[in-house]
Each structure stands twice: as C-alpha cells, then as structure tokens.
Amino acid sequence: MTSISSRIVAVAATFAVAVVLPACSSSQDHAEHPTSTTTSVTVAAHNADDVMFAQMMIPHHQQALELSALVPDRSSNPAVVDLAAKIAAEQQPEINTMKALLLQWDVDPNAAADHGGHGMGMAGMVDDATMTRLDSLKGPDFDTLWLQSMIGHHQGAIEMAKAEVANGQSADMTTLAKSIITAQQAEIDQMKQMLGG
Numbered sequence: 001m002t003s004i005s006s007r008i009v010a011v012a013a014t015f016a017v018a019v020v021l022p023a024c025s026s027s028q029d030h031a032e033h034p035t036s037t038t039t040s041v042t043v044a045a046h047n048a049d050d051v052m053f054a055q056m057m058i059p060h061h062q063q064a065l066e067l068s069a070l071v072p073d074r075s076s077n078p079a080v081v082d083l084a085a086k087i088a089a090e091q092q093p094e095i096n097t098m099k100a101l102l103l104q105w106d107v108d109p110n111a112a113a114d115h116g117g118h119g120m121g122m123a124g125m126v127d128d129a130t131m132t133r134l135d136s137l138k139g140p141d142f143d144t145l146w147l148q149s150m151i152g153h154h155q156g157a158i159e160m161a162k163a164e165v166a167n168g169q170s171a172d173m174t175t176l177a178k179s180i181i182t183a184q185q186a187e188i189d190q191m192k193q194m195l196g197g
Contacts, residue, residue: 043104046170051107053164053173054098056122057180058109060157061091061098063125067150070134074142079194083187087150090183094176101172124156147191154184154191 064087071084099109126134126149134145161177161184168174 044170044172046101046105046173047168049164049167050170050173051102051105053160053168053177054102054109055107055111057157057160058095058098060122060125060153060160061095064088064091064150064153064157065095066131067126067134067146067153070142071146074134074138075146076139077143080143080146083190083194084146087187094180097176098173101170122156123159124153126153144195147195151188151191151195154188157184158188 068084068088071081075081075084102109130145130149134142134149137145158181161180164177165174165181168177
C-alpha cells in the first residue's frame with residue numbers, strides 16, 4: 001500500500017509541475033503560437049464524480065486531522081495515541097494528493113470546503129456537539145468516544161470512496177479511493193477490537 005501512496009504522490013507532484021509550467025507563457029505567445037506548451041499538456045481523464053469526491057473528501061480528511069490532534073493531550077492509552085498519529089500521517093498526504101489533482105483539472109482546491117458546506121453528502125462527519133464533548137473529556141471516557149467517533153468517520157469515508165471507485169473516471173483518484181478503503185477498513189477493525197477490549 002505504501003508503494004501505491006508513493007506513486008500517487010509522485011504523479012500528483014508531476015501534475016502540479018505540469019500546471020505551473022504553462023503559466024510561464026504570456027497570452028501574446030498563445031496568440032502567436034497556438035501550438036505552444038499549453039496545448040501539449042494532456043490532462044488525465046476525469047469526470048464530475050472525481051471532482052466531487054475530492055471536494056468532499058478533503059474537508060472529511062481535515063476533520064480526521066482535527067480529531068487526531070485532540071488525542072495527545074487527552075488520552076493516556078498508547079494504542080490510541082499511536083493510532084491517531086498513524087491516521088494523521090496517512091491522511092495529510094492524501095489531502096495533498098487530492099488538492100494537486102484538482103489543480104491539474106483547473107478546479108480550485110480551496111473551494112473544497114464550500115462544496116459540502118452544510119455537511120451534505122459527507123457521511124460520517126462528527127457533529128459539533130460531539131467535537132465539543134471530546135474536547136472536554138480525558139482518559140478512558142475520551143478514548144471510548146474518540147474511537148466510536150472515528151469508526152463512524154472512517155465508515156463514512158469508505159462509503160464515499162466506494163462511490164468514487166464505482167463512478168469515477170480518474171485512474172489516480174480511484175486508486176487513492178481504493179487505498180482509503182483498505183487502510184480505513186483495517187483501522188475500523190482495529191478500533192472495534194480496542195473498544196471490545
């Protein structure tokens with residue numbers, strides 16, 4: 001799975017360069033030389049489902065980072081602390097990849113949060129009341145609510161990723177979605193065991 005993530009990041013970095021390079025040409029050059037560099041950049045095939053998935057998954061992942069950031073000061077369980085660090089380490093690069101792909105498709109990655117502004121269609125998002133409660137808890141009570149919240153959050157991400165695999169056109173985005181399904185399902189299984197123990 002690491003090699004897949006590395007490949008996606010590498011491709012995303014290439015895309016970012018491909019987007020930046022044509023910007024160096026002036027508009028006058030385009031008028032005089034219609035076959036300039038810009039026309040030779042091939043944008044990988046994608047569709048509206050790919051764009052929507054990224055625009056929704058970016059803020060979804062950002063909330064997972066917020067949830068993970070709560071853990072070090074509130075949990076005394078090393079397994080919970082390690083899991084939160086692992087989730088953050090996985091999801092930040094995925095956010096970067098999705099933003100790079102949106103740039104390649106001429107979509108503003110910073111508009112992502114506005115797309116699902118009211119949480120519409122973003123399965124598994126933790127509500128404000130639960131976030132506030134998590135902020136006030138410590139120790140085993142925090143661990144239990146955090147694990148329950150993150151399980152639901154991961155289940156929502158998997159649901160969104162499965163829709164991307166079924167309907168998306170971008171090979172890079174669907175590969176990322178498959179990676180999300182595999183990683184987060186394994187983490188759900190781990191968190192359920194932690195709650196059961």
